[in-house]
Amino acid sequence: MTDYYSMIKNNSGRRKIKSRIMLTLCVTAAMLAILPLVYIFFYTTIQGASSLNLEFFTELPKPVGETGGGMANAIVGTLTLVGLGSLFGIPVGIMAGIYVTEYSKSLFANIIKFVTDVLSGIPSIIIGIFAYGVIVIPMQRFSAYAGGFALGLLMIPTVTRITEEMLKLVPHTIREAALALGIPRWKTTIMIVLRTASSGIITGILLAIARAAGETAPLLFTSFGNSFWSSSLDGPIASIPVQIFNYAISPYDEWHRKAWAGAFVLIALVFIVSLIVRLATRNKFSQSA
Amino acid sequence: MYYLLIFENTFTIIETEKKIIRSSKKFSDIVFENLTLLFAITIIVIVVFICFEMFKDSAISREKFGFGFITSEKWDSVKSDYGALTFVYGTVVSSIIALLIALPISIGVAVFLTELANSITKTTVSFLIEILAAIPSIIYGFWGIFVLAPFMRTSVQPALQSTLGFIPLFQGATAGFGLLTAGIILAIMITPIITSITRDVLKAIPVSQREAAYALGSTKWEAIKMALLNAKSGILGATILGLGRAVGETMAVTMVIGNKAQIKESLFEPAYSMASVIANEFAEASGGLHVSALIEVGLILFGVTFIINSLARILIYSFTRKAQAR
Numbered sequence: 225m226t227d228y229y230s231m232i233k234n235n236s237g238r239r240k241i242k243s244r245i246m247l248t249l250c251v252t253a254a255m256l257a258i259l260p261l262v263y264i265f266f267y268t269t270i271q272g273a274s275s276l277n278l279e280f281f282t283e284l285p286k287p288v289g290e291t292g293g294g295m296a297n298a299i300v301g302t303l304t305l306v307g308l309g310s311l312f313g314i315p316v317g318i319m320a321g322i323y324v325t326e327y328s329k330s331l332f333a334n335i336i337k338f339v340t341d342v343l344s345g346i347p348s349i350i351i352g353i354f355a356y357g358v359i360v361i362p363m364q365r366f367s368a369y370a371g372g373f374a375l376g377l378l379m380i381p382t383v384t385r386i387t388e389e390m391l392k393l394v395p396h397t398i399r400e401a402a403l404a405l406g407i408p409r410w411k412t413t414i415m416i417v418l419r420t421a422s423s424g425i426i427t428g429i430l431l432a433i434a435r436a437a438g439e440t441a442p443l444l445f446t447s448f449g450n451s452f453w454s455s456s457l458d459g460p461i462a463s464i465p466v467q468i469f470n471y472a473i474s475p476y477d478e479w480h481r482k483a484w485a486g487a488f489v490l491i492a493l494v495f496i497v498s499l500i501v502r503l504a505t506r507n508k509f510s511q512s513a
Numbered sequence: 514m515y516y517l518l519i520f521e522n523t524f525t526i527i528e529t530e531k532k533i534i535r536s537s538k539k540f541s542d543i544v545f546e547n548l549t550l551l552f553a554i555t556i557i558v559i560v561v562f563i564c565f566e567m568f569k570d571s572a573i574s575r576e577k578f579g580f581g582f583i584t585s586e587k588w589d590s591v592k593s594d595y596g597a598l599t600f601v602y603g604t605v606v607s608s609i610i611a612l613l614i615a616l617p618i619s620i621g622v623a624v625f626l627t628e629l630a631n632s633i634t635k636t637t638v639s640f641l642i643e644i645l646a647a648i649p650s651i652i653y654g655f656w657g658i659f660v661l662a663p664f665m666r667t668s669v670q671p672a673l674q675s676t677l678g679f680i681p682l683f684q685g686a687t688a689g690f691g692l693l694t695a696g697i698i699l700a701i702m703i704t705p706i707i708t709s710i711t712r713d714v715l716k717a718i719p720v721s722q723r724e725a726a727y728a729l730g731s732t733k734w735e736a737i738k739m740a741l742l743n744a745k746s747g748i749l750g751a752t753i754l755g756l757g758r759a760v761g762e763t764m765a766v767t768m769v770i771g772n773k774a775q776i777k778e779s780l781f782e783p784a785y786s787m788a789s790v791i792a793n794e795f796a797e798a799s800g801g802l803h804v805s806a807l808i809e810v811g812l813i814l815f816g817v818t819f820i821i822n823s824l825a826r827i828l829i830y831s832f833t834r835k836a837q838a839r
Contacts, residue, residue, distance in 0.1 A: 236730075243734035250629060253621025254638055257708065260701045261645045264656050319552030327546050328553070336553050338826065339560050345822035346563065346815065347761025349788045353795070353811050357566045380556060410545030431647070438649025441763035441788070445796040465651045469764065472655045480659070487652045494647045502640055 265491065272488025275481040285451045285467070288476055295486055297453050301368075301462040305447055306437050308372025308457070313379030313436075314429055318418075320380070321387025326413050337388075344381030351377050352442035360446060366460040371447025378439060379432040386428025390421035427501040434497040438490050440465035464490060564815070571809035573802055582809060588774045588790075590799055595806035597813060599774040603692065603784035604814070607766060608759040610696025610780070611703055616752055618700075619707035620741070626708075627715045628737055639712075646705035654768030657698045662689035662769055665697075670781055685779035690771040693780040698765045703755040710754060710829065714747030715740060717836035747836075750828030757821040761814065763788040787814045 279294045286293030320340070324333045355374035360366055394417050402412040418425075443449075448460035449467065464486050471483035574582065578595065585596020622642065626635055666689030677683045718740045726736040741748070771783020772793060787810050798804040 236732075239732050239735065243732035246734040246737075247629060250621040250625045253618045254625040254630075257618055257622045257645070257704050258638065258641050261641055261648075263660070264648065264652065267656065267660060268652065316552050316555055319549045320556050323546075323549035323553040327549060336556065338823075339557050341826050342819060342822065343556060343560050345757050345761070345818055346560075347763060347788055347818055349761070349763040349791050350563070350567070350811050350815050353570075353791065353808060354563045354566055356795070357570050357808075358562075377559065380559075384556070409542045411541075413545070434647060438647075438651065440649065440651040441792055444792055448796065465649060465764075468651050468655060469768075472651075472658060472768065483655060487655055490649050490652060494649070495644060498640070498644050498647055502643075 265495075268484060268487050268491050271481070271484035272486075275485040276488060280482075280485050284453070285482070288479070291478060293482070295462075295464065295467055295482065297451070298449075298462040298464045298467040298486070299489075301447070301449075301454065302437055302464045304368055304454075304457070304461060305371045305375055305443070305463055306433055308368060309375030309379055309436050310429075310433060312373060312376030313432070314383055316376075317380045317383025317432075318387050318425065321384045321391065322413060322418070324384070325388050325391040326417070340381045340384050343377070344385075347441075348374075348378055348439055349441040352444060352446055355442065355446045363458065365458070366446065366448035368447055368454065368457040368459070368461040371443045371461065371463070372457075374442035374446050375436040375439060378442065379436050382432040382435065383425075383429060386431070387421075387425050390424035390428070391417060393424070394420045423504055427504040430497050431501055434494050437493060438465055440469055444469075567808060567812045567815055571805050571812050574805035574809040577802065578806075578809075582806075583813065586774075586776060590794075590803050593800070593802050595802070597787070597806075597810050599776055600785050600787040600790050600810055601813065602776050603695075603770060603786040604760055604788070606692050606780070606784070607695040607699055607770065607786060608756055610693060611699030611759045612752060612756055614697065614700035615704045615707055615755060619704050619711055619751075619755070620748065622704070622708045623711035623715055624737055624741070626712050628733070639709075642705045642708055645701070646709075650702065650762060650764040653698055653702055654765035657694065657765060657769040661698060662694050665689045665694045669693075674781075681778040682780050685777070685781050687781050688771065688783060690769055691779075691781050691783045692770065695766045695770040695784075695786070696780075698769055699759045699762055702762060702765060703758045706758055707751045707755040710751035711744070711748050714744045714751065714829075714832060714836075717747070717833060718743050744832070746828055747832035750825045750832060753821055753825035753828065757818050757825060760821065761788060761818045763792050767792050787811075 279292055280296075281294060281299060282296050283292065283294035284297055285295060320336065324336050328336065351374050355370045355377070359370035359373055363370070398420060399412055399417060402416045403409065407416075443463050443466050447463060447466070449462045449470065450460045451462065454461040468483045468486045468490075471479040471486070474480075574595065578585070581596065583597055583601065585594075586598045587594045587596045588599060589595070622638070626639060630638060666687055670683075670687035670689070670693070673683045674687065722743065723736040723740055726739050731739075766786050767789035770786055770789060772785055772789060773783040774785045774790070775782065777784070791807050791811055791814075795804070795807050798807055
């Protein structure tokens with residue numbers, strides 16, 4: 225136990241100064257934590273915005289030495305991969321979230337929550353190895369399916385967690401009212417509970433999509449990448465993050481500029497989605513308050 | 514008699530109607546419940562399947578090298594002799610550096626957010642920290658190559674060398690790319706997660722405790738210190754969760770750690786981490802043994818992150834339960 229009497233008897237001026245110093249350090253910490261963000265944000269904008277033009281979104285990458293060209297195939301590739309991932313990750317995530325909040329007894333719910341946490345803690349590179357093992361090896365080639373599968377796996381924990389959180393916010397009285405009107409439980413869950421929570425769940429899904437769009441490690445040896453239009457989903461496909469990686473570690477200035485433009489697109493995506501999520505959840509809280 | 518018959522008839526009709534309603538409800542409900550159960554179990558199956566795959570695909574390497582795999586420094590694809598020690602070393606050291614830097618800063622930010630900031634600053638700062646967490650790691654790595662590593666080479670590392678150069682950790686060539694730079698990038702990346710959990714943990718400490726401290730004449734910092742001490746198991750959980758992130762981080766580390774499989778005293782020296790060797794070599798791996806060895810590195814990484822994350826979850830979970838009980 226702290227001896228409060230002696231604390232008060234001690235020189236209170238010194239304690240006040242110490243308090244002031246520590247609190248100033250906390251403020252400094254906050255500024256220090258934000259500094260890299262501000263730096264990265266402005267640096268990427270300055271480096272990226274100059275090579276960001278219409279060509280970037282419509283043209284294929286040019287070989288070394290030729291100026292111009294863009295990342296159109298990588299942009300379409302990322303959309304394709306994220307789309308494939310969503311087809312798999314979102315239903316699994318939402319349904320598991322429903323099960324955990326609406327049906328599960330507490331022990332089994334806790335097991336599923338724990339496993340979801342485990343899945344979210346698995347490094348994305350390992351998810352890549354897994355997708356390689358179960359899809360690339362049997363198919364004998366890199367493919368959009370493998371990349372999409374990996375991204376879907378990475379989306380599941382986020383979607384499950386957000387569904388769970390949002391369903392918990394729906395008051396029990398709403399469920400009871402619906403059940404009292406004779407509406408079956410499953411209809412209550414889908415038509416009433418899920419619909420009430422839908423705006424929150426949608427913002428969570430947006431967040432999961434933005435995260436997945438920026439993932440690089442699981443795509444390196446699943447969707448691999450190429451520099452032309454992909455005609456089918458069972459071949460390698462380009463993506464923005466992998467393209468940035470390949471350009472970033474290359475020695476060519478022109479490619480670096482392209483990579484910065486790609487980085488700018490990704491940061492803008494993250495920023496816009498985070499802003500939407502912020503605004504949406506703020507409305508949610510002020511409504512419930 | 515007649516009345517009784519009517520009564521009985523109506524009764525049975527009502528009963529059967531009830532049964533029909535109940536059974537139809539039950540059937541669709543059972544279908545839907547089991548459908549959601551199926552998806553929930555899918556997640557469990559996937560995680561178990563990931564463990565199984567990693568274990569199965571690393572069999573060749575595990576049989577050939579045994580436990581010596583973890584203690585061997587060699588990584589030679591020409592002689593087909595593989596060991597993971599250098600990568601374990603790189604991962605562990607860069608993660609420890611990251612924690613040493615990120616922990617005090619995160620606690621400071623969390624205190625700032627819960628105790629000091631007014632509501633507008635609070636919203637802005639937590640929003641910015643959220644974005645920091647959402648920036649793709651490839652961008653951190655890219656920024657690391659072109660901004661942080663040159664800055665480390667020209668300013669930070671020479672400064673460290675001239676002040677702390679008597680310690681072997683800060684000796685040798687200042688290349689920019691190496692363990693220290695990787696640690697700093699990781700610190701930036703794990704600060705958001707440690708901050709947000711520490712903030713939640715601090716929020717769970719009842720205000721009455723701080724009020725009691727103020728009533729006894731303590732300064733603001735002394736009151737906060739008491740809250741921090743009470744929250745220490747939760748903060749430990751947050752720290753370990755941050756460690757888990759740092760250990761598994763791939764792209765940013767790959768781009769700044771220097772990718773050289775060696776163990777040197779100096780933090781300025783390039784090194785290699787478990788995740789980055791997989792990222793760099795997996796797609797071009799030569800032969801089954803090489804792939805298998807890389808997957809075994811992945812298996813170690815998986816095991817380590819699994820233990821770390823479980824520990825963190827248990828700590829955070831037990832803390833919040835205790836705080837709710839108070």
